[in-house]
Amino acid sequence: MNSIRRRLLLALLGIWVMVWVAVALISLDRSGHEIAELLDGQLAQTAHVLHELTLVGPLSVAAASPQRLSPVGHPYESKLSFQRWQGDRLVASFGAAPSQPLAPTTGFSDQSIGSARWRVFGLPGALPGEVVFVAQNYTIRQEMIQFLTIHALRPILWSLPLTVFLIWWAVSDGLRPLQRVARDIGRRSAERLEPIDGQSVPTEIRPLTEALNGLMERLNQTLAAERRFAADASHELRTPFTIVRTYAQIAQRSTAPDERRAALEQLILGVDRATHLISQLLTLARLQNDEHDVHRVTGFASLAKAATRAVTGRQAAAGARSIGLTAVLPDGDPCVVSVPATVLEVLVGNLIENGIKYTPAGGLVRVAVLWQRERLLLRVTDSGPGIPIGDRQRVFDRFYRPAGQVEPGAGLGLAIVRRLCDRYGIEISLGDGENGVGLRVDLIFPAPARVKPHSPLGLRIS
């Protein structure tokens, strides 16, 4: 489990145990030294005392075995041996002293006698050849060190559970602001996207809350756009459905066959309007949802081909309104742009439909593809009323319809064109049509990335 609390708990406990063990080891080492010094001192003192005592005469048997002398004593006493040599002669001894000298030299030394290790102190006497040896079994020192070790470590072991609990509590307390933020976020619904209060959170998680606040701001905007879109869409759909309902009712109430037939024809027109509007709304909704989509459709397509197809497909509609629809394309040049074919079709189609819609009977809608300073340009010109300069920016707004517009429409065509252009880096410019009559829409496509394997200097362009 990836838990900050557990990681902190284990890390702090590990550090705590390591520090304590290190402290214990160092202090034991120091204590060991001090014990050794202390016992060495005692050994030397004992040697001096015994040397003085044995000058008087050999020790009695009783004195040689202190335990037997008196029940009052110390368990460590028996771990002591003594020898007094006069030349090669053992003058006096007690304890577990062997018949040989306890050590080959005077001074302090460590000796193995039998299976045991001894600490020996040899004291040269006043007479020549006189040596006094006092030895102490090492088990005393080991026992003392063991005793000290256990007593040093025991409180640490005892306090371990308490320490675990305290660290756990401290870590939990430290993580509490995080939990509070998590609860705060958890309580939020999709409707409640106000930012998290950044002042009350610790500095460590402030980057997180700031990032979340940024995300919520974006979500808010997206949601607001969605709501606006849904409201606009339902509003716009009311008109075609009202038309359908009105004509259905007229047909229902009518007794005259002619009137009924006419009403049904209008009703079908209303259904067509609704269908067209819905398909445009869906296109727009799809574009809106993909706004931040990095996986947007990419591709290359021939602008010339798309223009030809769009013009051919709309000849009938133009003809029905006695409008001429022509296309001028560069000879033999497919005019490839970095926009997928489906998108090109929507772009060119919408512009042509717009032109046909606003051009009076007998007018002309021209489509042209041309090169302009290394960039491809799609130009759609009509001979309609044009758009006043003041309205030219607003015509790209969704559902915007300029004053005096008499053609039915929801005002979505140019909004779709604008969104598509934004997404594919196409520039739009509006102007007057030919001889100042009508509207000219220019779509300027981004310069195609030229594939140049080598630069003139022979260096690779990365």
Next chain:
Amino acid sequence: MRVLIVEDDPLLGAGLRTGLAQDGIVADWVRAAEPALHALSLEHFDLLILDLGLPGRDGLSLLREIRRAGSVLPVLILTARDAIADKVSGLDAGADDYLVKPFDLDELSARLRALARRGRGHPSPVMQVGDLALDTSQRAATLGGRALALSPMEYTLLEALIANPDRVVTRARLEAAARGWQGEVESNTLEVHIHNLRRKLGRERILTVRGVGYQLVCVPGS
């Protein structure tokens, strides 16, 4: 009853006209605020049906201007805007009724009739002058309890006359009411229809005020 429709959608505007005509309501139709003001300044209308979402000048601004000019014309807002706030601001701007699209033609006609009655200061659907009664909800007239067979044009003229009892209704106004049925009314057409009405009602009930118009009078004792 003559109605002015302000509706920018051509298909819906035409449908409204046809549907109202089925209910005997004569409607003129314009597609923007400016032509509406023009029509209102030139002719008499009993009612205004107003769409709010007009291209260019908004319906609400048109309504405010009409009210500022002191017009008491009953106004019904017919719009796709269904928010409470829109209804409130529409009614507060001076509308008398508010109907959201899509609507029912029968309901629209009934509301228009109700507004027209209120506009005349006569809320009952039955208007009466002496023993002559006109039931606007049925579009039927009775004389002394007997049903009268009237053409739509005759009914319209009688309605205009009976709505203003004992007052002279101008020729212009009667012609305007009739125009919805026949397009341009020729100068003697009105006389023809008045003649027919007199034949069905009795000569003495409709007075001719020379150079001004006609007046429906109560004939006592008949």
